Amino acid sequence: MKNILVTGGAGFIGSNFVHLMLKNHDYNIINIDSLTYAGNLDNLKDIENDSRYTFVKADIRDRAAVTEIFKKYDIDTVVNFAAESHVDRSITEPEIFLTTNIIGTQNLLDVAKSFWKINPDDKYSFDYKDGVKYLQVSTDEVYGALGKTGMFMETTPLSPNSPYSASKASADMVVRAYHETFKMPINITRCSNNYGPYQFPEKLIPLMINNCKAGKSLPVYGDGMQIRDWLHVSDHCAAIDTVLHKGKDGEIYNVGGNNEKANIEIVKLIIKALGKSEDLIKYVKDRPGHDRRYAIDNTKITTELGWAPKYTFEEGIKETIEWYLANEEWMNKITSGEYTKYYDNMYKKAEK
Numbered sequence: 001m002k003n004i005l006v007t008g009g010a011g012f013i014g015s016n017f018v019h020l021m022l023k024n025h026d027y028n029i030i031n032i033d034s035l036t037y038a039g040n041l042d043n044l045k046d047i048e049n050d051s052r053y054t055f056v057k058a059d060i061r062d063r064a065a066v067t068e069i070f071k072k073y074d075i076d077t078v079v080n081f082a083a084e085s086h087v088d089r090s091i092t093e094p095e096i097f098l099t100t101n102i103i104g105t106q107n108l109l110d111v112a113k114s115f116w117k118i119n120p121d122d123k124y125s126f127d128y129k130d131g132v133k134y135l136q137v138s139t140d141e142v143y144g145a146l147g148k149t150g151m152f153m154e155t156t157p158l159s160p161n162s163p164y165s166a167s168k169a170s171a172d173m174v175v176r177a178y179h180e181t182f183k184m185p186i187n188i189t190r191c192s193n194n195y196g197p198y199q200f201p202e203k204l205i206p207l208m209i210n211n212c213k214a215g216k217s218l219p220v221y222g223d224g225m226q227i228r229d230w231l232h233v234s235d236h237c238a239a240i241d242t243v244l245h246k247g248k249d250g251e252i253y254n255v256g257g258n259n260e261k262a263n264i265e266i267v268k269l270i271i272k273a274l275g276k277s278e279d280l281i282k283y284v285k286d287r288p289g290h291d292r293r294y295a296i297d298n299t300k301i302t303t304e305l306g307w308a309p310k311y312t313f314e315e316g317i318k319e320t321i322e323w324y325l326a327n328e329e330w331m332n333k334i335t336s337g338e339y340t341k342y343y344d345n346m347y348k349k350a351e352k
């Protein structure tokens with residue numbers, strides 16, 4: 001592994017991953033990102049002059065651009081983070097979720113296949129160069145929703161409920177098919193909800209911290225008793241690093257930290273940490289098709305690959321809240337302009 005193509009590396013998890021890889025390894029990282037509203041080069045300011053790091057503004061759906069990058073940088077590994085990632089946006093604007101998340105994935109696979117196959121023109125020959133790998137960063141949402149009991153295993157049937165999760169499940173199927181049909185060396189990781197630095201404040205935790213700090217109301221969907229299984233982003237990135245190096249060809253790995261919390265618990269914890277009043281909580285209309293509960297069974301990655309989360313939730317959330325409070329300028333830059341329009345539009349409609 002020498003030249004790793006990270007897609008979506010200017011987003012939340014991608015930028016944390018770029019940081020982690022440069023810290024832990026001596027690889028070249030080529031980050032391509034089309035810089036949608038969620039892509040933010042400020043997330044990478046501290047490493048932008050590292051000689052092992054290159055940024056190229058490109059769309060994963062653009063065949064010519066991706067081909068050029070493979071050619072120029074001799075890419076041997078792909079880690080595909082690039083995606084439309086917000087469930088609420090997929091409800092109002094599904095199409096881009098399908099083109100980016102599915103067609104973008106297929107485009108990356110096709111280009112990788114053509115560069116990595118030893119006989120690219122022979123349709124029945126499936127030998128690949130040594131050491132190449134495509135890793136698809138997927139999500140636990142592809143499994144759908146759980147009731148009060150049970151956990152998602154890698155063998156749980158896919159049953160996505162939102163346009164976002166349907167697009168991610170479709171992409172997983174395409175990746176799987178390229179492995180089955182073309183024998184492409186792949187892995188898929190399916191992680192639970194991440195929290196930590198650089199998360200766009202449309203997502204629960206940074207949104208609540210930001211609103212709470214400003215004394216704005218805290219919009220809780222439905223009864224607030226939906227459960228998510230929270231994992232610190234650096235633990236997710238370490239899991240991807242582990243799968244890249246130790247993952248068995250063609251395998252899927254669930255990633256989670258056994259840390260289930262109801263949304264309302266998270267909101268109350270943030271209120272307490274910021275010394276504000278629970279009067280800020282405002283119950284709003286529920287998200288359509290809202291998944292009730294997610295929980296990851298992480299037995300496979302912990303027992304077969306030896307990965308385990310380092311953060312306890314208590315440490316991680318404390319550090320995360322402190323990070324958002326300390327990085328006011330980062331947050332202010334995002335929440336001025338377009339974000340305000342998005343926020344007003346999204347939450348005005350949700351008022352009960």
Ligand code: NAD
Pocket residue numbers: 007008009010011012013014032033034035036037038039040058059060061080081082083084085086100104137138139140168190191192193194195200
């Ligand atoms: P994000 O929205 O913060 O970042 C996505 C990045 O992809 C942005 O930088 C954006 O500019 C870029 N991008 C979007 N469309 C693109 C395109 N067509 N071409 C190139 N770049 C494009 O998302 P995130 O939360 O960092 O999630 C990253 C990946 O991890 C996604 O695939 C998501 O499905 C998956 N995931 C997220 C979580 C979570 O809790 N956030 C959990 C499990 C899996």
Ligand code: DAU
Pocket residue numbers: 085086087088138139140141191192193194202203204205207219220221224226227228263287294
């Ligand atoms: O499970 C992994 C997934 O986690 C990832 O695949 C997605 O990319 C990521 O966005 C996240 O999806 P969720 O829908 O779980 O995350 P979100 O932060 O949007 O919402 C978390 C929970 O909080 C969910 O039950 C909805 C609720 N919520 C969210 C917002 C933004 C609220 O009650 N109020 C809000 O304002």
